[in-house]
Amino acid sequence: xxxxxxxxxxxxxxxxxxxxxxxxxxxxxxxxxxxxxxxxxxxxxxxxxxxxxxxxxxxxxxxxxxxxxxxxxxxxxxxxxxxxxxxxxxxxxxxxxxxxxxxxxxxxxxxxxxxxxxxxxxxxxxxxxxxxxxxxxxxxxxxxxxxxxxxxxxxxxxxxxxxxxxxxxxxxxxxxxxxxxxxxxxxxxxxxxxxxxxxxxxxxxxxxxxxxxxxxxxx
Amino acid sequence: xxxxxxxxxxxxxxxxxxxxxxxxxxxxxxxxxxxxxxxxxxxxxxxxxxxxxxxxxxxxxxxxxxxxxxxxxxxxxxxxxxxxxxxxxxxxxxxxxxxxxxxxxxxxxxxxxxx
Numbered sequence: 001x002x003x004x005x006x007x008x009x010x011x012x013x014x015x016x017x018x019x020x021x022x023x024x025x026x027x028x029x030x031x032x033x034x035x036x037x038x039x040x041x042x043x044x045x046x047x048x049x050x051x052x053x054x055x056x057x058x059x060x061x062x063x064x065x066x067x068x069x070x071x072x073x074x075x076x077x078x079x080x081x082x083x084x085x086x087x088x089x090x091x092x093x094x095x096x097x098x099x100x101x102x103x104x105x106x107x108x109x110x111x112x113x114x115x116x117x118x119x120x121x122x123x124x125x126x127x128x129x130x131x132x133x134x135x136x137x138x139x140x141x142x143x144x145x146x147x148x149x150x151x152x153x154x155x156x157x158x159x160x161x162x163x164x165x166x167x168x169x170x171x172x173x174x175x176x177x178x179x180x181x182x183x184x185x186x187x188x189x190x191x192x193x194x195x196x197x198x199x200x201x202x203x204x205x206x207x208x209x210x211x212x213x214x215x216x217x218x219x
Numbered sequence: 220x221x222x223x224x225x226x227x228x229x230x231x232x233x234x235x236x237x238x239x240x241x242x243x244x245x246x247x248x249x250x251x252x253x254x255x256x257x258x259x260x261x262x263x264x265x266x267x268x269x270x271x272x273x274x275x276x277x278x279x280x281x282x283x284x285x286x287x288x289x290x291x292x293x294x295x296x297x298x299x300x301x302x303x304x305x306x307x308x309x310x311x312x313x314x315x316x317x318x319x320x321x322x323x324x325x326x327x328x329x330x331x332x333x334x
Contacts, residue, residue, distance in 0.1 A: 006327070007232050128258075155256045
């Protein structure tokens, strides 16, 4: 006997994400979900971003890591409220899910926040699948990774709204073909803004924060 | 990937569709549709499914996966094509404004139970 089901396996996450989205909209909080592979420089980018946009934009951060609070400790120095989520408490997960964000957001004073930045777990596969209730998704790629990462992880680069190509200060020391990387992003997501920058030196950084500020002001 | 979590979700959803008087009958097959863009590895999913379904009505059930190819439709020229290499640029008009129409599925279609 065949019993029809016809349900999305990630139904529960998608419902929770919609609930988060409604809450954030109600509170006037703009939410971005920043994803990348481990070591691309997400935390350094966020440190500089916080220093650049605060206090003008009241910002809070949810940081996901499999374990440790190292990233949260670094980001808290900016003065932004930071909630650390360690997924080993949720089964060593490889991504943040919507219920984790709901729980973390409940620890924040959403009435006093304009922008909530979610630093996802370093992973280019799983986080692409999980809607958190965010407004925008951003992917970070660094020039110490392969130029073909976008075509190897197409879903991630497809679902994101902008891409950051980080660590360009290292280009003189590498055989990295930057144009090839940008072309690779364009194949997957032709009209996506790509911000080439060094979060360490600040080179190219303003284009990113200008874009982010514009997105937040247009919310 | 997070196949263990996915396997858990599958069992949770499928269990809610078992009839009340199911008793000690067995589920023979779970039919799934998985898009190729999801990054799910069916063999890993089966491995996790087998582990978590021990001593449940799903023990020994087959996970039958229908692969779904990735398709996109161009918003400029309306061309729909199967995306078999990692590019979403329309092969007909070279436009970059396309929507994914298939390939992100991760659906439970049905379960088959012993009569």
